[in-house]
Ligand SMILES: C[S@@+](CC[C@H](N)C(=O)[O-])C[C@H]1O[C@@H](n2cnc3c(N)ncnc32)[C@H](O)[C@@H]1O
């Protein structure tokens with residue numbers, strides 16, 4: 539079971555950059571559910587959507603898998619005899635706990651897709667032919683100048699009938715929209731029990747590590763990477779999910 543996230547509850551003289559370390563791993567399921575509006579809906583439906591795009595003899599990638607929530611959804615929703623999930627993260631602490639969760643899932647249910655769990659940087663991953671690639675709140679942690687190259691690699695690995703499933707925190711180019719949706723996100727965090735101090739300290743911890751783009755920037759970059767269409771399927775406040783078709 540995950541502990542309650544109190545990582546930013548006490549005042550810190552200097553707030554260190556956010557890292558996916560052991561402290562975060564311990565509270566991660568609670569943290570992400572109380573921080574990302576719609577997270578359970580997004581994760582559940584990634585499995586539903588993936589099932590529509592899965593092709594025989596291809597891989598389903600969960601890039602930046604953390605504790606494997608998306609992988610679990612893929613394994614529950616996709617039924618195929620010639621497919622496996624490959625879950626990738628470069629945080630050793632995340633991968634260690636992810637392995638425990640996945641073997642617990644394997645022992646609880648029969649006939650789940652097999653899964654490989656790989657500790658590596660997704661920027662140096664040697665991609666195999668894939669029909670689904672999930673980037674669920676991961677691209678925002680990749681250096682902006684590396685994002686196009688990664689998306690190009692993903693595009694070239696994807697089956698013509700496959701899809702990239704991308705979720706991101708987003709910013710808005712229209713000021714009034716940015717202010718309202720950011721305020722609503724803060725209200726969501728408050729409603730989930732976070733204090734003003736927790737909200738402020740987490741914001742400064744994320745400032746140098748999570749660079750967010752607008753929907754227009756995502757669209758243009760996905761097009762440049764070769765994707766033919768970018769279809770939003772979910773948005774709650776400043777968090778959005780897209781299906782990008784090769
Ligand atoms: C917000 S979490 C993703 C949440 C997860 N996909 C889910 O739905 O529960 C971002 C993850 O991306 C991982 N990550 C960031 N940069 C990475 C990289 N270059 N290679 C692999 N994983 C990376 C982090 O370690 C972290 O676990």
Ligand SMILES: O=C(O)C(=O)C[C@]1(C(=O)O)C=C[C@@H](O)C=C1
Pocket residue numbers: 569570573574675707740741744
């Ligand atoms: O924007 C915020 O305040 C967040 O907490 C977002 C966010 C994310 O989108 O990944 C950041 C870090 C944690 O992994 C959980 C949520």
